[in-house]
């Protein structure tokens with residue numbers, strides 16, 4: 323029997339990789355996309371199948387995590403074997419600007435799906451995955467963080483996700499549902515949203531390399547993160563729903579780097595050696611030397627990065643480092659892509675975009691880009 327999966331957030335980074343994985347495994351994949359005034363399905367366009375095609379395996383439904391009746395109807399129509407709740411207002415800094423909306427989507431959104439499963443009596447048939455996060459640890463109480471480390475969220479996003487975490491545990495315990503949390507640490511890819519720090523860096527440096535921009539403006543360079551590759555992490559999301567019993571797992575690499583080190587690594591991919599000068603608010607990165615031909619617009623002495631306090635957060639999560647031992651023991655999961663490989667992949671992809679953009683701009687077909695978001 324073909325398994326049927328429902329993915330919220332299918333148009334996002336993880337949703338698109340998970341949809342690919344499940345289609346490869348023979349699933350019928352249903353995704354919820356939001357109505358927008360312009361196209362927002364770029365990450366899954368390659369999976370699109372014409373609605374007139376017979377035997378279609380990929381279906382998109384209009385929906386929103388704030389809309390209970392819409393979610394309940396979609397769950398009733400699709401009758402999924404597995405629900406992956408990946409949809410969220412997922413930007414931590416933005417959650418300080420939109421705390422109520424973030425609570426509604428990221429917190430109550432999970433409740434709405436779990437209630438739909440309960441109301442429709444799908445508890446025995448359907449398994450539920452909740453996209454939980456290392457942001458739950460916030461002000462960390464223990465290093466490294468495990469499934470037992472106490473939570474202390476530091477943003478409206480983290481607090482909303484705390485509700486979603488516990489309501490998932492509660493429905494498992496109260497109603498015997500197969501519902502579990504993946505506590506995922508930061509994971510990235512060429513499909514990462516442009517305003518998250520890794521993609522902001524690779525995209526910004528690529529634009530500087532070809533002369534589309536001159537300087538990247540950033541926030542806290544001292545923040546420490548445990549970064550993995552999204553492809554490795556969505557494989558784990560699927561594995562978590564194939565266990566005998568529902569359980570919560572930390573998914574991480576167990577290795578930590580600073581934002582500054584990430585900048586340095588990304589610059590090296592372009593042949594650029596940087597020196598960081600000053601500290602805190604005054605910090606900047608100056609080019610020491612340029613090797614090779616990947617960054618023709620950059621020369622020794624250029625200032626390619628400056629700290630702008632505008633990007634500091636009202637409360638920061640300074641350090642995160644996960645311990646994925648339990649996932650390894652129970653499921654044999656080990657991350658396959660190293661940070662260096664991932665930075666190389668992201669840099670190559672953004673450099674290709676930047677070169678194309680520069681060519682179109684120089685011929686008057688595109689306007690120059692800005693990275694200042």
Ligand code: NDP
Nearest residue numbers: 331333334335336386387408409410412453455506508509
């Ligand atoms: P993205 O921001 O790339 O994708 C978020 C998805 O949620 C998009 O498809 C977005 O739609 C959708 N969405 C946003 N608001 C709503 C809404 N109101 N109703 C329905 N859908 C909505 O996130 P990622 O793919 O990186 O992350 C996936 C999940 O995992 C998120 O829940 C995130 O919080 C969580 N997470 C992510 C980590 C990471 O490092 N990437 C780590 C730990 C947890 P649209 O395309 O229209 O904006």
Ligand code: GDR
Nearest residue numbers: 412414455456457507508517518519520540541542545633
């Ligand atoms: P994070 O990711 O907040 O960890 O949440 P993000 O990439 O936004 O920030 C990581 C760290 O980098 C610092 N930083 C900057 N961040 C951004 N976005 N822009 C900057 O210019 C900048 N300069 C420094 C931040 O302060 C922070 O310390 C991500 C999201 O995917 C969440 O949805 C997910 O739950 C967590 O990862 C795990």
